[in-house]
Amino acid sequence: MLDAYLVPENTVITAKGDGQPLAIEHAASRVFLLTLSIISVVEQESIEVSVFTSADGTTWDAKPVATLPQKFYVGEYPVLVDLTATPEAKFVRAHWEVSRWGRGATGVHFEIGLRLREVSAEDLHEAQVEAQMHRTGS
Numbered sequence: 001m002l003d004a005y006l007v008p009e010n011t012v013i014t015a016k017g018d019g020q021p022l023a024i025e026h027a028a029s030r031v032f033l034l035t036l037s038i039i040s041v042v043e044q045e046s047i048e049v050s051v052f053t054s055a056d057g058t059t060w061d062a063k064p065v066a067t068l069p070q071k072f073y074v075g076e077y078p079v080l081v082d083l084t085a086t087p088e089a090k091f092v093r094a095h096w097e098v099s100r101w102g103r104g105a106t107g108v109h110f111e112i113g114l115r116l117r118e119v120s121a122e123d124l125h126e127a128q129v130e131a132q133m134h135r136t137g138s
Contacts, residue, residue: 002027002118006051006094009113010039013047019094021057022116030083031119034066038074040111044102046070047110051081053089060093080119092116 006019024032036049048071050064066081083089098108 001120002032002116004116005113006034006092006116007096007112007114009037011112013096013098013110013112014108016097017095019114021054021091021093023057023090024083024092024116025090027118029118029121029124030087031124032081032083033117033119034068034079034081035115035117036068036071036077037113037115038071038077038110039113040109041072041074042100042109045098045100045108045110046072047112048097049114050095050097052093052095053083053086054091054093055088057091061089064095065089065092081116 002024004022006022034051038047041047048067048069050067052060052063053065054060065083065086066079068077068079071077094114098110100108
């Protein structure tokens with residue numbers, strides 16, 4: 001089971017940027033749980049994180065496969081990333097955009113981590129069954 005960081009824990013972010021490529025070609029499942037952890041933040045700033053795929057680890061697709069909308073506060077923000085429809089994707093990479101507004105210092109300062117964990121077929125099936133039961137009221 002793949003369990004790795006696209007952005008290592010406690011990474012300080014002061015400008016937009018990209019993480020290192022991560023190989024996902026040996027993952028048994030093509031469904032992943034992506035969790036952005038914001039450990040510290042300065043007020044009046046935002047971060048937006050996207051995940052891009054690549055077949056070779058050097059040329060990246062133009063559109064992200066997942067995007068976490070702008071975040072402003074400390075916390076954990078999960079999103080499910082389903083790559084079953086993109087079998088050619090063998091690598092993933094994080095990209096982030098940051099901004100700051102208001103008075104005072106204009107420098108951006110986030111401390112984050114971005115974890116990617118493979119979701120097993122069994123766990124995914126169990127979650128789908130549970131979700132269906134909640135929808136039908138069973």
